[in-house]
Amino acid sequence: MTGSRWRVHGRRQVYGSPWVELWLDDVDIPGVGRIEHHVVRMPRASTSAVVTDEHGRFLLIHRHRFITGRWGWEVPAGWAEPGEEPAAAIAREVEEETGWRPGKVELMTEYDAMAGISDAHFRSYHVTACRRIGEPRDTSEAARVEWLTEAEVVGLLVGGEICDGPSHAALSYYLGPYRLAREGR
Structure with a gap:
């Protein structure tokens, strides 16, 4: 089964610290449309x-x-x-x-x-x-x-x-x- 990749149009940081960041990504999901998707980013390994x-x-x-x-x-x-x-x-x-x-x-x-x-x-x-x-x-x-x-x-x-x-x-x-x-x- 082959799927399509989500397309990211932009992102905006909502919160950030040395331990965790919260972003809202503007994404286009194939078959769904464009939405804001929450993303938790971890700056350290x-x-x-x-x-x-x-x-x-x-x-x-x-x-x-x-x-x-x-x-x-x-x-x-x-x-x-x-x-x-x-x-x-x-x-x-x-x-x-x-x-x-x-x-x-x-x-x-x-x-x-x-x-x-x-x-x-x-x-x-x-x-x-x-x-x-x-x-x-x-x-x-x-x-x-x-x-x-x-x-x-x-x-x-x-x-x-x-x-x-x-x-x-x-x-x-x-x-x-x-x-x-x-x-x-």
């Missing part, structure tokens, strides 16, 4: 990491998210600073949020989380060979930092205790296609 150790455990953080009002388990994640490579950004985030310094950082996958309304592009990494360097530097990021078994992580995913999108996507991808591809299946 988003990164997340599935951190594993030699025992097959996963390093997760437990935190409260005020926007949703929920507590949940998450993988380390964050934004790249302007000019910072995403792989370097996630290494920095893992260390700041957990107190563990990554040894190896490997890109697992990239995806557009909400392609219908946002340009939010996520990169998920697999981080291994971590070395404990002390307490987390950013204490606002987590109430707890723990190494959990694969069975515990799967239970948290199934039980809804891993509820943020980047963590859910990164862990599900790691437990499925990433591992299968590495095992040659």
Whole structure:
């Protein structure tokens, strides 16, 4: 099936900050006509990491998210600073949020989380060979930092205790296609 591309006639910024921008794009949708379409733009690269150790455990953080009002388990994640490579950004985030310094950082996958309304592009990494360097530097990021078994992580995913999108996507991808591809299946 072949479709037609939407044509953009112009755009206007409604709100902007270093973290998020809201735009109204004047678009012509084939078969629909011309409309104003809301677009959420993210000025910085988003990164997340599935951190594993030699025992097959996963390093997760437990935190409260005020926007949703929920507590949940998450993988380390964050934004790249302007000019910072995403792989370097996630290494920095893992260390700041957990107190563990990554040894190896490997890109697992990239995806557009909400392609219908946002340009939010996520990169998920697999981080291994971590070395404990002390307490987390950013204490606002987590109430707890723990190494959990694969069975515990799967239970948290199934039980809804891993509820943020980047963590859910990164862990599900790691437990499925990433591992299968590495095992040659």
